[in-house]
Amino acid sequence: MAATEEEQRHRLVRCFQHADLTLEQLWMRYFALGGDVDLFELDAYLNGAMPLPGVQRDMLAHAVNERLDELLGRDRVPYSRPVRQAHPVSGPLAALVDLLEGAHRAPPERLPSLLDAAGRALGLRVGVYLADYTQQTLVPVRGGRGPLEIDSTPAGRAFRAGDVVLTGEAEDVRLWAPLLDGVERLGVLEAQPIDGTDPRDPLLRDQCRWLAYLFGHLVTITTHYGDGLDRIRRREHRGPATELLWAALPPLTAATDTVTIAAATEPAYDITSDVFDYALSETSVSFAIFDAGSHDSAGTLAAAIALSAYRAARHDGLGLEEQARAVDEALGGATVSGVIGRFDAGTGRLAHVTAGHPPPVLLRNGTTAELPAADPAPPFGRRTDRLTAEHPLQRGDVVALYTDGISGARDCDGRTFGLPGLARVLERESPARLLPEAARRITQAVAAHQNGDLADDATVLLLRPFGDGRSSGWF
Known part of the structure; x- marks a missing residue:
């Protein structure tokens, strides 16, 4: 479960005290992960004198957690039998596992709702557009939105280039990612951060890519035994x-x-x-x-x-x-x-x-x-x-x-x-x-x-x- 901003800061300070790191060493680890606040701003945040964006707080948390893993890893008590990790409850692994397990017996029509749940685990509002068979139009899998032309829209540019495209400003920023099964282009994934996450964060882009890969694979698999998504892609009679x-x-x-x-x-x-x-x-x-x-x-x-x-x-x-x-x-x-x-x-x-x-x-x-x-x-x-x-x-x-x-x-x-x-x-x-x-x-x-x-x-x-x-x- 996600922590509030103040709770995250308090726990970070408490864990930092047990991490056997100086402030400078913590900043170096955080900077190596891609952090972009300086040492003085980091000190001010730890003392509650200034806030930080969510993505910067998370990189700090990851830097401390990596150090705690190192300390614990030096001397751990063995178990009498292998102990497997429990089902993840949050984060990218939880999103992918939930989507994969939910699709196990799912008809094609259920995939968009499973994708919604996976997106929420990543702090994203997601939508899917599938390319019609002429590869001229991107057709939304949910009603209420119109089709998008492949040759004249940002979503189409993501499809054409096989890469992520960022659009919008302020609260309306979204990512358009190619929906792939292997390297077969099926459409695009629309992702909009809903928890203040920086849409330019490379970690977020990686997570969107994982989600797009898995969902594209599931689209292909379920189309072999159901017509729901195939019918969306068809714009004419065959x-x-x-x-x-x-x-x-x-x-x-x-x-x-x-x-x-x-x-x-x-x-x-x-x-x-x-x-x-x-x-x-x-x-x-x-x-x-x-x-x-x-x-x-x-x-x-x-x-x-x-x-x-x-x-x-x-x-x-x-x-x-x-x-x-x-x-x-x-x-x-x-x-x-x-x-x-x-x-x-x-x-x-x-x-x-x-x-x-x-x-x-x-x-x-x-x-x-x-x-x-x-x-x-x-x-x-x-x-x-x-x-x-x-x-x-x-x-x-x-x-x-x-x-x-x-x-x-x-x-x-x-x-x-x-x-x-x-x-x-x-x-x-x-x-x-x-x-x-x-x-x-x-x-x-x-x-x-x-x-x-x-x-x-x-x-x-x-x-x-x-x-x-x-x-x-x-x-």
Whole structure:
């Protein structure tokens, strides 16, 4: 339970007397934690001559508590059996434990109220906005507030940058933090201090990040077995073909220390022929993109079969050419274009098999060029021997796979977006953005080229080897 300001000062003075510290030693410990009052102000506070903000009082308390732990730790009486710590009742650990335990049997709709309770344990009033599937709008999970545009609001800036944004003045200061499941952007967390805590306190930002990580993970988990939060994110109807393909896709973003991968696909509520997949390990990433071309049920089914056959062969540990053969055999006469590949961080080499599809594109040092295929192989579904092409990659490279809905997009005058259009956006956005934001902006540019009326599915899959140099502390 939180102490009043005067009670906290009295207990601090009493504990300081047992801490075996001089005033100067206490100030040095407090200063090392980030305290910003000087030695004379500290002396005045201890003697009741001046107040201190809550965050400064807490850093002083932490400095004394650390010293008491040191003194007690020198000589403690052992127990006859291990003694476990009791359930925490306050602070960041209590907030995370309460949220985790409360979500154990919770339907998705209950998560916002659990988050409220966790926020109160941190001295925060919290709100949640989830990104709709076009990644254009942040939709509040509670009524009474309007949606926020991702491209024109501070909350949207937190989503785009993958980092915290501070807004407001005086009593209306709030933090906007990206809501993440791993590195998959789901929305933003809004946090407003309610106990006088300094919103610029780095410890508070860390606590908000922990809360945003855990809540984002819970959003993803509960969406697998409930519709409550998924329904909030949907702004349009999805037909059965789109429902089938979206259910088969992995998250739009994933990363390890050695590789970052991100995808975007439009129209988000009406894809019928494009799919992608990937699998990350400690030292490599496998990836694939398929385009059935046809927008009827047969095309949707062919795309789903190609994805499933590729995934099954990859799970079995087969190489690229064997994976390609498995896709050929599974399609049963249907045809699907695509690229399957693998990047090995140990060797720094990218290998790929291209089948009736645009080859991967490499962005290096601000210039974009196609990575040639080993042979002009026909689409998957036509059984043939397929060859693997290999290319060395460097730190800072970005590899892009895309479907013809991007290169073939036409404006009202019939001009195609083409590889030059993709290259322009890739060269402009990839060096300056997080990889998932660069992918989002590519599909946005394609949609704008067609005045928002996409004639074909447009999908891009971006790979940045050797890690993401643009990653923020949150992302």
